[in-house]
Amino acid sequence: MALIVQKFGGTSVGDVERIRNVARRVKETVDANNQVVVVVSARSGVTNELIARAKALNPHPDEREMDMLLSVGEQETIALTAMALHAMGVPAASRTGAQAGILTDIRHTRARIRSISGGDISAQLNAGKVVILAGFQGSSETGQVTTLGRGGSDLSAIAIAAALKADICQIYTDVDGVYTADPRIVPNARKLKTISYEEMLELASSGSKVMQNRAVEFAQKFGVIFEVRSSFNHNPGTIVKEEAASMEDVVVSGVALDKNQTRIVVSDLPDRPGTAAKLFQSIAKADVSVDMIVQNIGRKGLANMTFTVARDDTFRAEQAVANFFGDGEKGAAHFSADDIAKVSIVGVGMRTHTGVAAKLFESLASAGINIQLISTSEIKISVAIAPDDAEEAVRVIHKAFALED
């Protein structure tokens, strides 16, 4: 008998018919002689309705009250899911985050998990029940309702799997696994059987948003093996786990694309120590995450600093650069911002294989695609290119590394 955690997102429990489907799938897992903990989100749309009512009453609602408000979405779903299971003859009991002993800090709307006691979940499982746990929520030491922020339900699922030492955590979503590239761009992209936590993290930060990194990091930290799979079919998904020796034979696991980046070029900076630090302090103060950074020396020994940010952050990044200039760094310096796309190849095999970068650049050159920026990590190489070239770049790279099915 295995202990399986199954997490279903808002779309999978969007209405009573879909909740019934979820219950059917849980019943199949129970009938195959497994213990099951189900983690569910709020029905899709519910959270937005609640937020709309809150904003109608208060344009800047208190975060504590937002948590009180939003946590009702999951509480509704767990009760309905339990009822659907009962109707199929499956014993089941729902638990809120507080009841499951999901203890968090008090940072409302973005709380961090401190510990998980599990409450009486193990006792319920041993009594032959399915336990349905409300995702996204916890409670503070003083008994306040807290929520875990974006992607919180994935985190709840991974965390309860860790606490209960579950054999596997299945994340049901609207894609049926992690692919070598987005199948909408590369029709013969291949679904990966397994992938390491690190690759999953790099793919996510490179634009393949299957899951929030927070949940993946938690899984990595506690060694929770999880599977990303579809709630709409029974295909096996992609297993995410600690890197295995065999994985290194595969040089590149996938090609990721992030089309929502802006490149900012700050030119003619005085080339002296501390300039870069000052510039990026100003940007950090504006709460903007910087992705790729390249510095080089331009005319007259002045430095050019080029970096990329998420497109949504462009305005705040520009203000931060303006503040930096206002802060004494005037000179002849100026800056410009334009849209770019970031294409990345990810794979743990890069650590031990050479020539990966060369093959990447060759493939783009042969397609006449100009590279504007390059950045690398141990298991990733990213290039910034013109957005119009992005999809073609993904296709030629996918072919060059023979990732197709």
Add this chain to the structure above:
Amino acid sequence: MALIVQKFGGTSVGDVERIRNVARRVKETVDANNQVVVVVSARSGVTNELIARAKALNPHPDEREMDMLLSVGEQETIALTAMALHAMGVPAASRTGAQAGILTDIRHTRARIRSISGGDISAQLNAGKVVILAGFQGSSETGQVTTLGRGGSDLSAIAIAAALKADICQIYTDVDGVYTADPRIVPNARKLKTISYEEMLELASSGSKVMQNRAVEFAQKFGVIFEVRSSFNHNPGTIVKEEAASMEDVVVSGVALDKNQTRIVVSDLPDRPGTAAKLFQSIAKADVSVDMIVQNIGRKGLANMTFTVARDDTFRAEQAVANFFGDGEKGAAHFSADDIAKVSIVGVGMRTHTGVAAKLFESLASAGINIQLISTSEIKISVAIAPDDAEEAVRVIHKAFALED
């Protein structure tokens, strides 16, 4: 500075605009230098929506899961009400039943309150905050979510008022007080300034459903003074409190009408000890409440037993009587059931005034209304009459006792 508990029902918090109105009224009370605890119900309609989803998934939903489900209605309202108060610059914090330490037994969907610690409500009040408490809900010793059944939010309000020793508990509703008769039937009916708990209980059980008796009984037990008033205007309502000496000067406080009763006549029963006990045991076993009971001796020394039940219980009552006959009491006995209306006069002054019954019967006789059954308590006289005569009966009685404005 007074401590005031204000309870608003589902209609009063039915949408964001009404929630804002509630917040305005609370702010007025705060601005008049009072501490305020607000108790709110679920938005009207929400509970029915939740029940509809539950029934779609399971025709007989588990009661524990129903409590988990239904308690989200109030949790939404408390958060929204707090946000509305914040928008008006009033410090406020919401609390669930569990957070307020409303400890109940484990009888899901109809839990009884065992104790109320109040949680940190006093501390919040002393810190200058309005506390918004979710009505209708509590939690069991093992931390399960429970609900208090019909009229539960009134009970929550009275109970928290008792626990906090509030100066008064205001029950805001869609009528603006307790009247000498239903103003739709008697246009010149008068709003009562004060009324005793006992009269309120008798009026409620006689068809004037302003509040559930459970909340009134709780108020009486703990001496909580409460006021029934309208959430749609600022008129003073009706104060309900312990009987005062001056109340006895008023013989009759009001006339109540219950049109939803059925009279059941069981004829030709053997007139021997134990027959009545056996009959009503059978009815009690069917979970049917009997209201008026009259026994008399008919032809050949056989007994006739006449009693009334709520119309909704007619079928179960008939089945119970049939079971009773099946249980050995055959003989020539038979039974019939027909609709009746019950008209009652209520007043603590009856205890010390004579001739009240005579005046009641006279007034009905002069209007040509036939009395089918009579029952009396210390502060109430009820008569069962034909439904078609009901409204006319209320009017002539109201006039006879000079209750008009």
